[in-house]
Amino acid sequence: MSAPNAAPNPELSALATAAANSGPDGAALSRFVERFYARVPQEDLALRPAEAWLAVARDMLAFAAGRAAGAPKLRLVNPETAPQGFGSSPTVLQIANDDMPFLVDSVSMALAERSIGIHLLVHPVIDGESLMHIEIDRQATEDFAGIQQAIEAALGDVRAAVAPLLESITQLTAQIRAYDRQIQHQLLPQYPIAQRLASALAGVGPLTALAVVLLIDDPARFRHSRDVGAYFGLVPKLDESGDATPQLRITKAGDPLGRRLLVSAAHYILHRGPDSALRRHGAALMQRGGPNARKRAVIAVARKLVVLLHRLWVTGAAYDPTRGLAPAA
Numbered sequence: 001m002s003a004p005n006a007a008p009n010p011e012l013s014a015l016a017t018a019a020a021n022s023g024p025d026g027a028a029l030s031r032f033v034e035r036f037y038a039r040v041p042q043e044d045l046a047l048r049p050a051e052a053w054l055a056v057a058r059d060m061l062a063f064a065a066g067r068a069a070g071a072p073k074l075r076l077v078n079p080e081t082a083p084q085g086f087g088s089s090p091t092v093l094q095i096a097n098d099d100m101p102f103l104v105d106s107v108s109m110a111l112a113e114r115s116i117g118i119h120l121l122v123h124p125v126i127d128g129e130s131l132m133h134i135e136i137d138r139q140a141t142e143d144f145a146g147i148q149q150a151i152e153a154a155l156g157d158v159r160a161a162v163a164p165l166l167e168s169i170t171q172l173t174a175q176i177r178a179y180d181r182q183i184q185h186q187l188l189p190q191y192p193i194a195q196r197l198a199s200a201l202a203g204v205g206p207l208t209a210l211a212v213v214l215l216i217d218d219p220a221r222f223r224h225s226r227d228v229g230a231y232f233g234l235v236p237k238l239d240e241s242g243d244a245t246p247q248l249r250i251t252k253a254g255d256p257l258g259r260r261l262l263v264s265a266a267h268y269i270l271h272r273g274p275d276s277a278l279r280r281h282g283a284a285l286m287q288r289g290g291p292n293a294r295k296r297a298v299i300a301v302a303r304k305l306v307v308l309l310h311r312l313w314v315t316g317a318a319y320d321p322t323r324g325l326a327p328a329a
Contacts, residue, residue: 011045064096090135203268229303266302276321
């Protein structure tokens with residue numbers, strides 16, 4: 001589901017529909033098209049017919065298939081209408097590589113060093129794989145080997161530079177997953193209420209639920225659930241020095257880790273979570289615009305979230321994500 005602030009791209013939607021209807025592989029191609037062109041501006045997609053964009057996507061999908069992990073795959077071609085299926089005056093450079101930092105910059109510099117201009121760059125990252133479709137100044141086929149050698153050297157330099165970083169990330173990821181398993185299987189079962197809250201709301205994981213339960217400790221401490229937002233420092237300060245009482249930044253009272261976890265959960269709910277009254281509440285606040293509208297919306301969702309968690313804890317009620325939503329017409 002798109003984030004509530006994401007503008008729809010009718011050109012991409014039409015392209016995905018055309019891909020779905022293009023043949024036996026239409027469903028797979030449509031899914032790939034949606035991800036491959038997700039970051040291409042609508043006005044750029046409108047510059048070419050759907051058939052041309054589909055041919056580029058289909059050719060890239062076939063080119064990247066079967067690439068061995070850890071090894072880049074690179075191809076230069078001066079396309080004709082066949083066999084690629086799309087005509088192009090510029091030369092096309094296709095690259096499939098493990099995703100890592102500095103790839104686009106390094107490839108662009110390698111081309112610039114040979115005074116080769118870039119006309120179009122499509123660069124999605126799909127399932128950890130960096131795909132590049134780059135249209136460059138038309139090159140003679142006898143120059144392809146030198147260009148390919150320069151780009152392969154640039155990609156090799158990037159891999160050598162970031163390999164230690166990637167290894168560290170891999171190790172940290174393994175450690176984090178091990179800790180997640182310990183929390184899920186050893187610690188969470190000791191707190192049934194946290195287990196229930198973690199399973200009730202999308203975006204509230206075991207760590208967030210445990211933090212809320214352990215920091216609140218006794219839900220009866222709060223006469224009203226709405227008071228919990230202030231306990232976690234998620235309510236704004238007030239300036240009462242004059243006639244007006246403008247809202248300032250949040251107080252940031254209470255435990256900073258608990259507050260960060262709630263804000264992280266609010267980000268997920270607002271931008272990636274399923275439809276719910278909580279998500280729509282934040283989306284409505286963002287649509288009001290104004291300075292810091294996005295930050296205010298996230299904080300508001302985090303505050304409303306912890307109030308909701310306390311209420312579910314006290315009442316034992318099941319979470320209804322549609323509560324408060326207007327009925328469908």
